[in-house]
Amino acid sequence: xxxxxxxxxxxxxxxxxxxxxxxxxxxxxxxxxxxxxxxxxxxxxxxxxxxxxxxxxxxxxxxxxxxxxxxxxxxxxxxxxxxxxxxxxxxxxxxxxxxxxxxxxxxxxxxxxxxxxxxxxxxxxxxxxxxxxxxxxxxxxxxxxxxxxxxxxxxxxxxxxxxxxxxxxxxxxxxxxxxxxxxxxxxxxxxxxxxxxxxxxxxxxxxxxxxxxxxxxxx
Amino acid sequence: xxxxxxxxxxxxxxxxxxxxxxxxxxxxxxxxxxxxxxxxxxxxxxxxxxxxxxxxxxxxxxxxxxxxxxxxxxxxxxxxxxxxxxxxxxxxxxxxxxxxxxxxxxxxxxxxxxxxxxxxxxxxxxxxxxxxxxxxxxxxxxxxxxxxxxxxxxxxxxxxxxxxxxxxxxxxxxxxxxxxxxxxxxxxxxxxxxxxxxxxxxxxxxxxxxxxxxxxxxx
DNA sequence: CTCCGTTTGTTGAAATTTCAACAGATATTC
DNA sequence: GAATATCTGTTGAAATTTCAACAAACGGAG
Numbered sequence: 001x002x003x004x005x006x007x008x009x010x011x012x013x014x015x016x017x018x019x020x021x022x023x024x025x026x027x028x029x030x031x032x033x034x035x036x037x038x039x040x041x042x043x044x045x046x047x048x049x050x051x052x053x054x055x056x057x058x059x060x061x062x063x064x065x066x067x068x069x070x071x072x073x074x075x076x077x078x079x080x081x082x083x084x085x086x087x088x089x090x091x092x093x094x095x096x097x098x099x100x101x102x103x104x105x106x107x108x109x110x111x112x113x114x115x116x117x118x119x120x121x122x123x124x125x126x127x128x129x130x131x132x133x134x135x136x137x138x139x140x141x142x143x144x145x146x147x148x149x150x151x152x153x154x155x156x157x158x159x160x161x162x163x164x165x166x167x168x169x170x171x172x173x174x175x176x177x178x179x180x181x182x183x184x185x186x187x188x189x190x191x192x193x194x195x196x197x198x199x200x201x202x203x204x205x206x207x208x209x210x211x212x213x214x215x216x217x218x219x
Numbered sequence: 220x221x222x223x224x225x226x227x228x229x230x231x232x233x234x235x236x237x238x239x240x241x242x243x244x245x246x247x248x249x250x251x252x253x254x255x256x257x258x259x260x261x262x263x264x265x266x267x268x269x270x271x272x273x274x275x276x277x278x279x280x281x282x283x284x285x286x287x288x289x290x291x292x293x294x295x296x297x298x299x300x301x302x303x304x305x306x307x308x309x310x311x312x313x314x315x316x317x318x319x320x321x322x323x324x325x326x327x328x329x330x331x332x333x334x335x336x337x338x339x340x341x342x343x344x345x346x347x348x349x350x351x352x353x354x355x356x357x358x359x360x361x362x363x364x365x366x367x368x369x370x371x372x373x374x375x376x377x378x379x380x381x382x383x384x385x386x387x388x389x390x391x392x393x394x395x396x397x398x399x400x401x402x403x404x405x406x407x408x409x410x411x412x413x414x415x416x417x418x419x420x421x422x423x424x425x426x427x428x429x430x431x432x433x434x435x436x437x438x
Numbered sequence: 439c440t441c442c443g444t445t446t447g448t449t450g451a452a453a454t455t456t457c458a459a460c461a462g463a464t465a466t467t468c
Numbered sequence: 469g470a471a472t473a474t475c476t477g478t479t480g481a482a483a484t485t486t487c488a489a490c491a492a493a494c495g496g497a498g
Contacts, residue, residue, distance in 0.1 A: 064368065067384045068377065074368070089357035113254075116350065118491055130349060131335065137356040138308035144363035145305070145315075149283065149293070151370060152409050154456080155484070158287065163284045182446060190371050197447050213238070213446080213494085343478080374454070401476060411456055416477050432464085432476080 004033070004056050006110070010080035011054050012136045013115075016128055025125055029114045036101040036111075043099040049087035051109045055079050058105025064097050076102070081134065088112035089137060151190045156199045159189040164209070168218050175217040223252070223275050223327070229299035230273050231355045232334075235347055244344055255279075255320040268306035270328045274298050277324025278350040283316050295321070301355065305395045307331035308356060370409045375418045378408045383428070387437050394436040 008014050008022060017025065033056065036042055042053065042060055050117060055077050062074040062083065077083050087095045089112060115129050146166065153159045163185075170173050178185065186193040203209050210217045227233050227241060236244065252275065253342050255261055259429060261272065261279055274296050280303065281293040296302050306314045308331060334348050365385065373377045382404075387393050397404065405412040429436045 066372075066377075067380045071372070072368075074364075086357045086360040089353050090361050091357075092361065116353070130353070134308050134335070134353050134356065135310065136362055137353065138305045138310075140360050141305040141356055141363065142309050142311065143229070143358065144360065144367065147367065147423075148363065148370075149291075151367075152291070153285075154409075158285075161286045190373075193446085194448080194487080195485060198449085201447070400474095412476085413457080413478080414455060417479085420477065 005080050007056050008054070008108070011082060012139075013052070013054065013082055013085075013132050015128065015132055017125060017132075021125055022206055025129075029110050031110045031115055032110050033106055033108050035106050036104070038101055038103050040101045041098055041103075042101060043084060043095055043097075045096060045098045046094045049090075049092050049095045050111055050113070051083065052112050052115070053077075053083045053099065054108040054110070055081050055083070056106040057109055059102045060099050060105060060107075061102050062099050063096050084139060085112070085133065086140065089116075091134065118143055146205045147188065150188075156189070156191045156195050157203070159191060160196065160203070161208075163189060164216055164218060167216075174219070175215075175216050178216060179214075181214065226249060226275050226298050227273070227327075230301060231358075232271070232273065232301055232304075232348065234349050236344060236351075236352055239323055240344055244348075248327045248329050250327050252325055252327050254325050255323070257322050259320045261320060261324075262303060262314055262316075264315060264317045265313045268303065268309075268311050268314045269330055269332070270302045270305055271331050271334070272296075272302045272318065273316055273327040273329070274300050274302070275325040275327055278321040279318050279324060279326075280321050281316050281318050285398070304331070304352065305356060305359065308335075366407065369407075375406055375408070375410045375414050376422070378410060379415065379418055379422070380427075383437060386389055386435075393438070394434070396433050398433075398434060399435065 002023070005019060005022065009017075009019070014022065034042075036058075043051075045064075056081055059079070059085075060077045062077065064072050064074055077099070083099060084095065115126070115133060117126075123187055124219060150163045150166065153162050167176055167178060180188060182197060183193050186196045189196065200209075200211060204211060207219060209219055221242070224241065228236075228238070233241065245301075253261075255277075256360060264283075276298055278298070279296045279302075281296065283291050283293055285291060296318070302318060303314065334345070334352060336345075369378055369382045369385065372381050386395055386397060399407060401416060402412050405415045408415065419428075419430060423430060426438060428438055
C-alpha cells in the first residue's frame with residue numbers, strides 16, 4: 001500500500017490524516033486495490049451502490065447511455081479523485097451510471113458502511129473520515145449548484161456572462177484565468193463551441209471584456 | 220417547541236429520531252426559532268454560512284440576482300425542508316444566494332458545528348444526526364446529477380424523453396404520474412412551456428407516448 | 439526556424455427555440 | 469351549476485443555436 005501514499009493523501013477523503021495513521025486505517029476499512037485494463041467496467045450501471053472508489057493510477061470516465069443510444073461522458077476521473085460516494089451515501093440500491101477505465105488503471109475500493117460505522121476496534125479516525133466525506137459531498141453539491149446557475153440561463157451570452165462574473169467574484173478580481181479551453185468551456189456551459197467563440201468576440205467588440213485564450217478581464 | 224414536533228419529524232435531519240429524544244436534542248444543539256415577515260431576508264447573500272435552516276411554517280424562496288439584474292428563483296422552501304446545509308458543511312465562508320420569506324414564516328436555525336461536533340454532554344444522538352445530514356447531502360447531489368443529466372441534452376425532445384424514461388425507470392413502470400405541471404416541468408427541463416407542449420403533442424402523434432396532464436405512458 | 443497538430447475564430451444556412459397571443463379544457467369558488 | 473381563474477395546447481414570426489467547413493493563431497518537436 002505504501003506506494004499509494006502520495007495519491008491517497010491528495011484524496012479529499014483522507015485530508016487531515018497523517019501518513020502513520022493511513023496504513024492501519026486502510027486495513028480497518030478493508031480497502032482493496034483492484035486493477036482494470038482499458039475499457040473494462042469498474043462499476044456497471046445497475047450494480048449495488050456499496051463501494052466508494054478512489055482512482056490510484058490511470059483514469060476512467062463516468063458514462064451513461066441515454067434513450068437515443070448516445071453515450072454521454074458525465075465526467076472524467078483522475079488519480080486522487082473519488083467516485084460513487086454520492087450513490088453509496090444516499091443509499092440508493094443501485095448506481096445509475098457506469099464507470100469505465102479509460103486506460104489501464106488501479107482503483108481503491110472501500111465499502112461505504114466501513115467508513116460510516118465505527119469498527120469494533122473503535123478506531124478514533126472515523127470521526128475525521130466522516131467529516132471529510134461530508135465536506136466532499138457538500139462541495140459537490142455546491143459545484144452542481146454553480147453549474148446549474150449558469151446553464152439554466154437561456155442564451156449563450158447570458159451563460160457566459162454568468163459564468164465569468166461568478167469566476168471574477170470568486171477570484172476577487174476582474175482579471176482571471178479560467179480552467180477550461182474553449183471546447184471544455186462550451187461543454188460546461190452546454191453550448192456550441194463556435195457560438196461561444198462568436199459570443200466572446202462580440203463582447204470584446206462591445207467593450208464588455210478583454211480576453212486572450214484562457215485569460216479574461218471584465219471591464 | 221412542542222408545537223413544531225410534527226413538522227420537525229418530517230425533516231430529513233431528524234429521521235430515525237424519536238419524539239422523546241427530540242426536545243432535549245434541540246436544547247443541546249442550541250436550536251433557535253426565528254420569525255420573519257413577508258419579504259424579509261432570512262439569509263443574505265454574503266453572510267457567513269454557519270447555520271442550517273429548517274422551515275417550520277410559511278415558505279421562502281432561494282433567490283439570486285444575476286449579472287443582468289434579473290432575480291432568479293433557484294428553489295422554493297416549504298415546511299420541513301432544510302436549507303443552507305451545503306454551504307455550512309462545505310465550509311465556504313459566505314453564502315452565494317439569498318433566502319427570502321415568501322409569506323410570514325418561522326424558521327429553526329441550528330449552527331452546523333453543533334451538529335458535527337459532539338457536545339460536552341456527549342449525547343448519543345450526534346451519530347444519527349451526522350448520518351442524516353450526510354444522507355441529505357448525498358441525496359441532493361443525486362438530484363442535481365439527475366437534473367444535469369436531463370438539461371444537458373440540447374433539444375426539447377431529448378430533454379423530455381430523457382426525463383420521462385428516467386422517471387419510468389425509477390417508478391419501475393411505463394405508466395407514471397409526474398410531480399410537475401407543464402410550467403414546472405418546463406422550468407425543470409429549462410425549456411419553453413409552449414415548445415414543451417408542442418413536443419408532447421408530436422410524440423403522442425408519433426405513437427411514442429400517451430399522456431394526459433401529469434399522467435404519462437411510454438409505448 | 440519550420441513543420442505540424444491543436445486550438446480558436448468566422449461564417450452562412452438549416453434547425454430549433456423563444457415569444458406573444460389566443461382558444462379550449464379543466465379546476466375552483468360561491 | 470354558473471362564473472371565474474388556471475392550465476394546456478396551438479400557431480407563426482423573430483431570434484438564437486447548431487452544424488459544417490474553413491481560416492487564422494498558437495505551441496511543440498525536431
